[in-house]
Amino acid sequence: MIIQNKHTGLFVLLCLLLVGVVFINISLGSVDIPLQEIFNSIVGTSSKSSWHYIITNYRLPKAITAIITGGGLAISGLLMQTLFRNPLAGPFVLGISSGASLGVAILILGAGAISGIFSTFLLSPWSLVMASALGSFLVLLAVLGVTLKVKDTMAILIIGLMFGSLTGALVAVLSYFSDAEQLQQFVFWSLGSLGNLTWQxxxxxxxxxxxxxxxxxxxxxxxxxxLLGENYAKSMGLKIKKNMLVIIVATSILAGGITAFVGPIAFVGLAVPHLTRQFIKTSNHFVLIPAVAISGAILMLVCDTIAQLPGTVYTLPINAITSLIGAPVVIWLLVRKRKLIF
Amino acid sequence: MAPLSQHTVIKCQDLAIGYKSKKKASIIANAIHFSITQGTLVALVGSNGIGKSTLLKTLTAMLPTLSGSLQIDAKEITDYSALALSNKLSVVLTEAPASKNLTVQELVSLGRQPHTNWMGSLTQKDKNCIQQALEDTDLASLKNKNCFELSDGQLQRVYIARALAQDTPLIILDEPTTHLDLYHRASIVKLLKKLTLEKNKTILFSTHEIDLAIQISDKMLVMTPNNIAFESPCNLISQGAFDDLFPNEIVVFDKKTGRFSIT
Structure with a gap:
């Protein structure tokens, strides 16, 4: 019953689309690689070693990162929209990405203060994830804390924005006191990039x-x-505090973990759940979660393919592309439906 | 039917209700004393701010009791786990569901949550229950509509259907007739009456439609600042319980017609 029969066709279509987009994404870039070569390379019978090298060390990890980033951010957006009963919720809007930024900023910029072996430990990928997830978890917890006091859905957005500016300000203060090298490292991180990841x-x-x-x-x-609200949920036997905590932990691990590696990515978390609801007419999260994950992955791969500017040596920052696509999509949805529902 | 309907579903003894803040508790009403037997339709009336919602929230365990005893099915409400209580009582709240993008069928199906596994898969029994709830509330033809497409009267029936699907002996409704016109108010109240008669449900609802409640309910809870009366509507009228319901300068209760009129 996870996926009801009536949705099976749609899921098959989505999966096929995903596979197609993955191949296109890998094939296009500064060097175009024929689709046949990609297949050979994955199977291990590539004829040209330079293509094989590009695929396994650069394009394949990037494609996987795109799938995970798009899917993960979209799921975290969906979770937040339901949890905060707000159609405009998303990792970026609610300041969760800023929380992650703050965690990373403290780690990268603060590491300079502690020298020696300690700082190399601090800058390992694991501590990056921990700092980022912890930052987003704390912001999310704070937003939820205020939500429980203030029952206004508009207030939540304002609070999210305030947390965003607050963490932004703290990051600015931190950058002022850090040296150029670390600052550069942080700025590159904050621009967002899918391509910097090693297999680790x-x-x-x-x-x-x-x-x-x-x-x-x-x-x-x-x-x-x-979906019916907290009181109804409670009346149906739900242990509300425990379940909300699990949802928040899930969101922070997804948004925080991903943001740690690829930087803050705008709009995917907000826009993808709404786009998905356009073609899947259900509010059942057992259907929505996988659907949103696949749609997010597809959208991210498309954005990444555009960002690579096929045939040129230039690569645009991924964050710019997701905003360029995401913002008009949200506006279009609002204008067409007159309101966003979830 | 007689021995079954003698079964006591709610029993309050010297119950005090109100809000607990950090240090002090503010009592809204105390010395509440009543017991409701199975299969009765009980209307809760009282002026605004008297504590109707507070009482209903206490009875549904959304607020803790301040003192005294409150038993659901001969067991203290504090001894129930959330899940066990959800098998005893279902609610219809004044607040609209957070999402109206659900279809009628989906919303009503959510009422089966206490009975389903972690994935919420519906068994044949669950499906029958949902279908029955839809038919009892006359919603079968609307089941594939989205909730935002429905009128207020239809929505109210959807919430009642959800509570029915939860399959509990006791249903508590907070002002199910607000925002409805006379026809829909009456049809909701008649639906509640039908459920007590045909399904032996025990139903407690708060309302401002005092004349409607007098005509149809088996018992009424009348909240006034000094006292909470629990009797059949006829006895309440002869006792003059409605005379003190509101200050007498503007509205007075006419015992003959069972209505309030403007002086």
Missing amino acids: GVAIISLCYFIGILLSIYSAKSLNAL
Whole structure:
């Protein structure tokens, strides 16, 4: 019953689309690689070693990163929209990405203060994930804390924005006191990039992704109940505090873990759940979670393909492309439906 | 039917209700004393701010009791886990569901949550229950509509259907007739009456439609600042319980017609 029969066709279509986009994404770039070569390379019978090298060390990890980033951010957006009963919620809007930025800023910029072996330990990929997930977890917890006091959905957005500016200001203060090298490292991180990941990094975000997905699927029944509001959910036997905590942990692991490696990515978390609801007419999270994950992956791969500017040596920052596509999509949805519903 | 309907579903003894803040508790009403037997339709009336919602929130365990005893099915409400209580009582709240993008069928199906596994898969029994709830509330033809497409009267029936699907002996509704016109108010109240008669449900609802409640309910809870009366509507009228419901300068209760009129 996870995916009802009436949705099977749609999921097959989405999966085929995903596979197609993956191949296109890998084939296009500064050097175009024929589709046949990609297949050979994955199977291990590539004829040209330079293509093989580009694919396995550069394009394949990037494609996997795109799938995980798009899917993970979209799921975290979906979870937040249901949890905060707000169609405009998303990792970026609610300041979760800024929380992650703050965690990373403290780590990268603060590491300069502590010299020696300690700082190399601090800058390992694992501590990056920890700092980023912790930062987003704290911001999310703070937003939720205020939400429980203030029952206004508009207020949540304002609070999210305030947390965003607050963390932004703290980051600015931190950057003022740090040296140029670390600042540059942080600025590059904050521009967002899918292509900087080694296979080790890919392994770490995959782990975050799977933990996040498992927790989301585990929470799907409570998420469905939360569609009616907390009081109704409680009256249907839901242990509300425990379940909300699991949802928040899932969101922070997804948004925090991913942001740690690829930087803050705008709009994917907000826009993808709304786009998905256009073609899947259900509010059942057991269907929405996988659907949103696949759609997010497709959108991210498309954005990445555009960002590579096929045939040129230039690469645009991925954050610019997601905003260029995401913002008009949200505006279009608002104008067409007159309101965003979730 | 007689022995079954003697079964006591709610029993309050010297119950005090109100809000607990950090240090002090502010009591809204105390010395509440009543017991409701199975299969009765009880209307809760009282002026605004008297504590109707507070009482309903306490009875549904959304607020803790301040003192005294509150038993659901002969067991203290504090001894229930959330899940066990959800098998005893279902609610219809004044707040609209957070999402209206659900279809009628989906929303009503959510009522089966206490009975389903972690994935919420519906068994044949669950499906029958949902279908029955849709038919009892006359919603079968609307089941594939989205909730934002429905009128207020239809929506109210959807919420009642969800509570029915939860399959509990006791249903508590907070002002199910607000925002409805006379026809829809009456049809909701008649639906509640039908459920007590045909399904032996025990139903407690708060309302401002005092004349409607007098005509149809088996018992009424009348909240006034000094006292909470619990009797059948006829006895309440002869006792003059409605005379003190509101200050007498503007509206007075006419015992013959069972209505309030403007002086």
